[in-house]
Amino acid sequence: DAGVTQSPTHLIKTRGQQVTLRCSPISGHKSVSWYQQVLGQGPQFIFQYYEKEERGRGNFPDRFSARQFPNYSSELNVNALLLGDSALYLCASSLEGALYEQYFGPGTRLTVT
Amino acid sequence: SQELEQSPQSLIVQEGKNLTINCTSSKTLYGLYWYKQKYGEGLIFLMMLQKGGEEKSHEKITAKLDEKKQQSSLHITASQPSHAGIYLCGAVLGGATNKLIFGTGTLLAVQP
Numbered sequence: 001d002a003g004v005t006q007s008p009t010h011l012i013k014t015r016g017q018q019v020t021l022r023c024s025p026i027s028g029h030k031s032v033s034w035y036q037q038v039l040g041q042g043p044q045f046i047f048q049y050y051e052k053e054e055r056g057r058g059n060f061p062d063r064f065s066a067r068q069f070p071n072y073s074s075e076l077n078v079n080a081l082l083l084g085d086s087a088l089y090l091c092a093s094s095l096e097g098a099l100y101e102q103y104f105g106p107g108t109r110l111t112v113t
Numbered sequence: 114s115q116e117l118e119q120s121p122q123s124l125i126v127q128e129g130k131n132l133t134i135n136c137t138s139s140k141t142l143y144g145l146y147w148y149k150q151k152y153g154e155g156l157i158f159l160m161m162l163q164k165g166g167e168e169k170s171h172e173k174i175t176a177k178l179d180e181k182k183q184q185s186s187l188h189i190t191a192s193q194p195s196h197a198g199i200y201l202c203g204a205v206l207g208g209a210t211n212k213l214i215f216g217t218g219t220l221l222a223v224q225p
Contacts, residue, residue, distance in 0.1 A: 004155075033212065042117075042201055042215030043156070056211030090155060098205045098213050099144050099163070104156040 004093045004105035021076045023091030032074040033092040119216035136202035138183040144205040
């Protein structure tokens with residue numbers, strides 16, 4: 001079975017632009033979470049979605065938004081990009097939430113110039 | 114201060130030596146994960162512990178959860194160069210079951 005997939009792998013954007021990142025969970029998993037990892041730090045929680053409903057939101061500005069589709073895939077959108085948004089964005093898939101085994105994708109490396 | 118502290122921050126060991134990485138929480142642990150990460154890549158799931166006293170092993174890696182001490186340890190026996198990377202602990206803390214809180218990671222180098 002395929003693991004968690006994310007696209008694109010790398011992305012370079014200019015300040016002020018908007019970006020959309022995509023994630024497909026493991027087959028059978030209904031929960032998708034998004035994390036931001038800045039170099040040298042542990043991942044920081046952004047969102048959790050379960051059955052297309054937002055279950056949790058981390059301490060990120062409203063420029064960050066997400067959604068989950070009927071097939072349980074998910075998109076993370078970031079508007080008005082800032083230099084500080086440069087990071088590795090990770091998607092995690094699980095059956096329901098954080099108390100179930102969470103498997104991460106390879107990540108999307110976003111560079112904002 | 115960090116809700117989840119890892120120690121040491123970095124570690125260099127000779128191939129064949131044993132090592133231990135610790136993860137300590139400032140809050141009640143409801144689930145504790147160990148992941149391995151190569152630089153700039155995704156997190157590889159190693160183990161998840163949920164019950165006090167629980168111990169799990171995968172190949173030469175063993176993790177234990179001490180719920181009373183709000184602490185977990187990861188032990189690698191007879192380290193190999195393939196064990197090199199960043200080890201991250203992540204935890205479900207307090208009542209927030211929708212997210213993982215991560216430590217800052219432990220960078221492990223194994224010298225042949």
